[in-house]
Amino acid sequence: MSKQNPLIIVAGHICVDIIPAWPQAVESFAAVFKPGRLNEVGPALVSTGGAVSNTGIALHRLGVPVQLMGKVGPDLFGRAILDVVAGYDPALTEGMIVDPTADSSYTLVINPPGVDRIFLHNPGANRTFGAADVDLAKVRGAKVFHFGYPPIMRRMHLDDGAELATLLRAVHDLGVTTSLDMAQPDPTAEAGRVDWRRVLENALPHVDIFAPSLDETIFMLDRAHYDAIQRGEAARTPDVDLLHRLAQELLDMGAAVVALKLGELGLYLRTTNNAERLAAAGALIAPLHAGWLGRELLTPCYVANLAGTTGAGDCTIAGLLTSLLHGRPAEEAILDATAVGAASVESPDATGGVPTWEAVQARRAAGWEKHPLRINAGGWTPDAAHHLWRSPADASEEAQA
Numbered sequence: 001m002s003k004q005n006p007l008i009i010v011a012g013h014i015c016v017d018i019i020p021a022w023p024q025a026v027e028s029f030a031a032v033f034k035p036g037r038l039n040e041v042g043p044a045l046v047s048t049g050g051a052v053s054n055t056g057i058a059l060h061r062l063g064v065p066v067q068l069m070g071k072v073g074p075d076l077f078g079r080a081i082l083d084v085v086a087g088y089d090p091a092l093t094e095g096m097i098v099d100p101t102a103d104s105s106y107t108l109v110i111n112p113p114g115v116d117r118i119f120l121h122n123p124g125a126n127r128t129f130g131a132a133d134v135d136l137a138k139v140r141g142a143k144v145f146h147f148g149y150p151p152i153m154r155r156m157h158l159d160d161g162a163e164l165a166t167l168l169r170a171v172h173d174l175g176v177t178t179s180l181d182m183a184q185p186d187p188t189a190e191a192g193r194v195d196w197r198r199v200l201e202n203a204l205p206h207v208d209i210f211a212p213s214l215d216e217t218i219f220m221l222d223r224a225h226y227d228a229i230q231r232g233e234a235a236r237t238p239d240v241d242l243l244h245r246l247a248q249e250l251l252d253m254g255a256a257v258v259a260l261k262l263g264e265l266g267l268y269l270r271t272t273n274n275a276e277r278l279a280a281a282g283a284l285i286a287p288l289h290a291g292w293l294g295r296e297l298l299t300p301c302y303v304a305n306l307a308g309t310t311g312a313g314d315c316t317i318a319g320l321l322t323s324l325l326h327g328r329p330a331e332e333a334i335l336d337a338t339a340v341g342a343a344s345v346e347s348p349d350a351t352g353g354v355p356t357w358e359a360v361q362a363r364r365a366a367g368w369e370k371h372p373l374r375i376n377a378g379g380w381t382p383d384a385a386h387h388l389w390r391s392p393a394d395a396s397e398e399a400q401a
């Protein structure tokens with residue numbers, strides 16, 4: 001399948017994670033990290049991370065012809081990244097960029113059983129990724145261009161995101177649907193001082209599908225509320241009014257489809273009620289537009305055998321995009337997205353739990369249970385199975401009848 005022209009290009013952040021195995025639990029970090037001490041560890045688990053690797057490989061596992069466009073340097077870690085990706089399919093590396101002047105991004109995950117983890121992360125080549133790194137000739141002809149994560153890609157958030165807007169505009173002008181995911185900016189670092197509202201105002205007119213997590217969205221649009229949640233002075237669990245208000249701001253800034261990832265609370269989906277905006281949302285969305293106008297839906301998580309949530313957000317996006325490629329209506333797409341997200345948490349790594357698209361559909365058809373909705377959705381209407389809630393404003397056929 002990967003020999004076909006790619007339907008989806010996944011570009012942006014990629015890194016390699018080096019995770020040493022610890023022979024036994026430790027009492028504290030202080031007990032282990034003493035100056036001059038040698039800690040013997042076991043074999044390292046080497047896996048790739050970042051939006052390019054996670055969403056890209058999840059799409060590949062779902063059977064979608066995909067191309068990965070991340071940037072690495074001409075070094076050992078860069079070769080490791082290419083090697084891991086090629087292990088899934090050598091064709092996946094054809095769009096990867098090797099910059100002779102860059103160093104590859106890596107994370108050392110110090111994860112002894114018994115204490116919390118420490119990450120040593122070098123952003124490397126992701127810091128300098130710019131619009132010129134994307135070869136538009138390779139993007140032309142694809143249906144979707146998915147990009148993540150500007151908050152940990154320095155050049156993408158400098159100057160109020162000018163470079164990000166330039167890239168997304170250029171891709172959108174090709175008639176390709178643009179999709180954007182975020183990451184949590186480090187509040188104490190440069191990215192935490194960026195005016196994210198300005199970045200979004202500049203980028204979202206060129207973004208068709210915006211799929212950040214709720215926490216990232218609150219951080220970017222309402223820092224005071226974010227800080228109040230951190231201090232325990234505001235509720236961590238959102239209500240539907242907050243979701244509606246945040247999504248309205250993002251639609252007003254120019255996005256056509258907003259998906260807010262709610263972690264273990266599920267997924268919220270809202271689409272523009274402007275038919276012209278939807279028709280201009282690129283090759284993926286323009287043909288579907290009947291049931292995608294003015295939608296507002298909410299769903300809890302599918303019940304999953306939890307092994308690790310790394311990459312759940314990236315896999316959820318892969319599920320949403322695959323559902324759209326299959327021409328599914330909004331009420332199925334939100335369920336498909338959470339199904340792939342739930343499958344992904346059943347393996348400890350980012351994408352190992354993602355099965356084929358057919359297997360996802362078979363599991364859904366066999367009556368896959370969902371958790372009860374834990375968000376107060378007063379005034380919203382559930383379906384018979386209590387899997388899907390529609391807002392009072394949702395433009396479903398029932399609502400219009």
Ligand SMILES: Nc1ncnc2c1ncn2[C@@H]1O[C@H](COP(=O)(O)OP(=O)(O)OP(=O)(O)O)[C@@H](O)[C@H]1O
Nearest residue numbers: 213261262263266301311312313314316338341342
């Ligand atoms: N414990 C879980 N069980 C089932 N599904 C889950 C669970 N945790 C998350 N999910 C699914 O994964 C989706 C994405 O998770 P989350 O909101 O944590 O994304 P994220 O913050 O972007 O995460 P990350 O960037 O770490 O991948 C959720 O919307 C949900 O559908």
Ligand SMILES: [Mg+2]
Nearest residue numbers: 182213313314
């Ligand atoms: Mg995420």
